[in-house]
Amino acid sequence: MKFILTNTDTESGARAGIIETAHGRIDTPVFMPVGTAGSVKAIHQRELADDIGAQIILGNTYHLYLRPGQDIISEVGGLHKFNGWDKPILSDSGGYQVYSLAESRKITNEGVTFRSHIDGSGHHFTPEGVIDIQRKIGADIIMAFDECTPYPCTYNYARTSMELTHAWLKKCCERMDETDGYYDYDQALFPIVQGSTFKDLRTKSAEIIASFEREGNAIGGLSVGEPVDEMYEMTELVCQLLPSDKPRYLMGVGTPENILECIALGIDMFDCVMPTRNGRNGMVFTSEGIINIRNEIWKNDFSPIDESLGGYVSTFYSKAYLRHLVMSKEILGAQIASIHNLTFYLWLVKKSREKIIAGQFAIWKNRMVKKLSNKLK
């Protein structure tokens, strides 16, 4: 994997760059649609590529390990071959899923014992094992196994957890370095900064993570319920400590506003289930603001969902029709909202990139943040 930083904004921390992977090039800043179980929910692979313009998608180690299982995925030659997505893939390590399973998991220094959400069966993840699974998944970018701390948590919990994440990272790196790509291409490992919302812990974690000198670095444990200002403060602090010649990935963030603000702080990569999950529930992001499509005001608004965005879904279907589908629990409603929202998110980061390159990012960002947080009913 190679990262080329091509542009740096003079008025903010925003950057534009290019990541080159075995499965193709990624222009940054980038938003990565989440394909938890090997499918970005309600969206065909050709729609991801052609309509949404996705450059890279996520897969989740936890979900894919449980179903279909690493044997099936390795037998066909990796996740790219299994789901037919031949552009870059990033695999989440399962750290976040383990955090979500709070009730049914036990963490030790060696790893995590947990119960499957599907059938209650018992499983054990170790840092080394998670690397092995991701080798088999064949993701272009592999995430280190970490513990994502809940918010709020005590200083002591956050420190102990962070130290565990660092200890696990060492094991992940060793396993990465002593193994080759499971298929005939290279895979990169990104470590994850933790430390909750404590400045000194985040500082320490960022320094340690940077010292591993992997191909990119991620920030985890944010967007888990903390006030947005604390999220920005931690992101800013960590971005200043992580090397500028490597991509910075802020995990699980966020609203369109969050994304613009964090691009300004120096983030290059984002993922979030919000455009798809909230879309399925009727929240529609447009270039004029946020729509709750269930609101009666849209019942006879026959204008396209977002004409200015272009693309089949956003210009072909009307707000009234989408509202009808969502109210009627028609699957097509979930499909339209998901494609539209992702099209919007990808448009937003593409536009950001253009503005960074043109040296106009800061002013544009401030105007857009105001517009995009506008609730249109």
Place this chain on the structure above:
Amino acid sequence: MKFILTNTDTESGARAGIIETAHGRIDTPVFMPVGTAGSVKAIHQRELADDIGAQIILGNTYHLYLRPGQDIISEVGGLHKFNGWDKPILSDSGGYQVYSLAESRKITNEGVTFRSHIDGSGHHFTPEGVIDIQRKIGADIIMAFDECTPYPCTYNYARTSMELTHAWLKKCCERMDETDGYYDYDQALFPIVQGSTFKDLRTKSAEIIASFEREGNAIGGLSVGEPVDEMYEMTELVCQLLPSDKPRYLMGVGTPENILECIALGIDMFDCVMPTRNGRNGMVFTSEGIINIRNEIWKNDFSPIDESLGGYVSTFYSKAYLRHLVMSKEILGAQIASIHNLTFYLWLVKKSREKIIAGQFAIWKNRMVKKLSNKLK
């Protein structure tokens, strides 16, 4: 509406023809995907047109009347404008839905009082009212309001019900003839033959229905639980009595095998939820037979769903990936199975048409019926 009968098979009752409507031409035999609430479930409009090759879709008066309501649909200029499907549409009259609502409806000579399945609110359908609603829906083909008899039912019930359907038909025709298309195009009315599985009732009903001399004729009250041989017997009987210069529509049928057999009996038009509903549950129709994709045997079968069928969905996605999606309850699984199954159904009637025109239908049909009823696990 105009029907041109172009070819008649010498060895069976099979026919090929062309229906011309205000929204375009339909080659028969035809299969019509069901778009109950204004959407063929899990399928985009462009997929219906481009991938599946649908020539006409259904909408349901009962569902559309309840949601979004006739006011919304008429305000935008009809269902074609509302859902963006600009090819022909046929609207079911609600007779079948009323039959399905057995617990919460009351039938009188004047019409049906029923409770909404959505909110329990009370509503009243009359033959005249149902024509008015379908005028507003703007379907190219409107169905008469009928009572669909359950199976089994007594001779007396079937006779009384049939007479009610005939009395309602008279009212439907009068309302059709005293009104114009609600928009700037013509709409055709199809009456429906009833009579359960009693030969004399079916004979009488077919004769009466034919005597109304509408633009096409339908057969209802079949595929409701009766043995398949009785369905074929009634269909054959009725086809011989309905005029040959008008399209014959067999409502709600059926399996690929049923469709081939009924084409051989003289049916031109079909609709059924089976390809989409059963697809969502993992039943996959292929040119080699029927697959239960949930079966473990497919878990590492990485071959395309049905290469010989052509088309994106059937050739791009593998059986193993589709199985994974269906087992994981991923929406994309429902999407893929629905598109694939409808592609198969449309392929089947298109192939039938080609064989009829080439004078090779009977032999081909017998071979295909054997192949298609083959359960491949």
